[in-house]
Amino acid sequence: MTGASTPSSLRWVVARPVVQFTLIGLAAVALVGAATSVASRRVGEREAITDARTTTLVKAQGRVEPVITDGLVARDPDAVRSVGDVVERDVLDDSLVRVKIWTSTGEIVYSDERRLVGARYALGDDELAALRGGLIEAEVSDLTKPENRFERSFGKLLEVYLPIVTPGGDRLLFEAYYRYDTVAASGSRIWRSFAPISLGALVLLEVLQIPLAWSLARRLQHRQRVQEALLRRALDASDIERRRVASDLHDGPVQALAGVAFSLAGAARDASVAGTPASTLLDSAAGSIRSTITELRSMLVDIYPADLDGPGGVAAALADLADGVAATGVSVSLDTERLASDELPASARALLYRTAREALRNVAAHAGATSVAVVAESDAERACVSVTDDGAGFSPEDAASAASSGHLGLRGLAGLARDAGATLTVDAAPGRGTLVRMEVPLS
16 A cells, blocks of 8 residues: 555645646637637628618618609719719718619619719629519629729628619619628627626636535545545455464464374373373374364354354354354353344444454453353344453553554454444453443444
């Protein structure tokens, strides 16, 4: 396992995903802002073109058409002058920069650009359709056409055209040219009106999400630390169990078997010298081996715990533990009549068993007790097990010394109880035995 992380590194672990989230959010805001800008400008241009069509309709039919006479078709000077006066006064402005009036044959009978008057050019299909069908059309002007050569100095233009009628019933095509930058300006105005609302809402959403992202990152970091602590605890417990088993094997069965071997070897030599019958020697060796087998079986239970889900459940497993302690000469009483073993959750069964195993192991190894009582019981709200012995007991200082030297059984139980929301009680004092009690909530 690696060492503990410093506070600055832990903060960076949280800050890094939050920074990434913020940058992605800002990129999304920029992308949405750009898309909104393009969309709003297009909407603005469409609105400006609609306004130009409406303005052209009003000026053509409301201002120019009433002053047109039949003489305009023949380019009568008075007729041309009267139209020109109205156009100069009421039609042309900063955005509408050119007016042309065409006959159906393509002759320009009036224009504020006098060099165009009398010129003849072929009308396009769209223009002829508008003239014949009474339609109003708008399009970007093609300044490469010869009839538009005098408008090139204005730059990009929007061309709007519709039919007007002379008193004699002749249809003429009224054509107005608008500066396109006024159309673009309308789109910009719409964008500027929408930008504070749309972008402001996105930025506000981003600002509100950053604390939420920070909180989520902190929670994930906390969960990760808890998982790491649980893993360390599991590894530590596994290491403690291995060292405990190795120590018990070395101090118990290995020493006993070694003693049997030495006894057999010495007794064999003595028997051969003194003529002692071999049966006495073999009976003694068999007793030692049986005792060692009992110790090994007890250790097998530690290495491979009882099947708590099998027949008898926790009650049967506690009985096996009690038998192992009784084999050491300690008087053991076991009460499991009020334990609903089959109804307990698996986690509760395991915690009760581990508590009893640890307490009985300490009784056999350290307490010097003559008797021990094990009581396990449960109801709808809780399950508990208590192990009480009449041994030597210990003081808090003794417990701290034992923990520092590697005997971490009770401290490991305390960690398991804390993780499960259970309560571990250890009541001990020198000369008056020890009580170990684990209470597990079931609801």
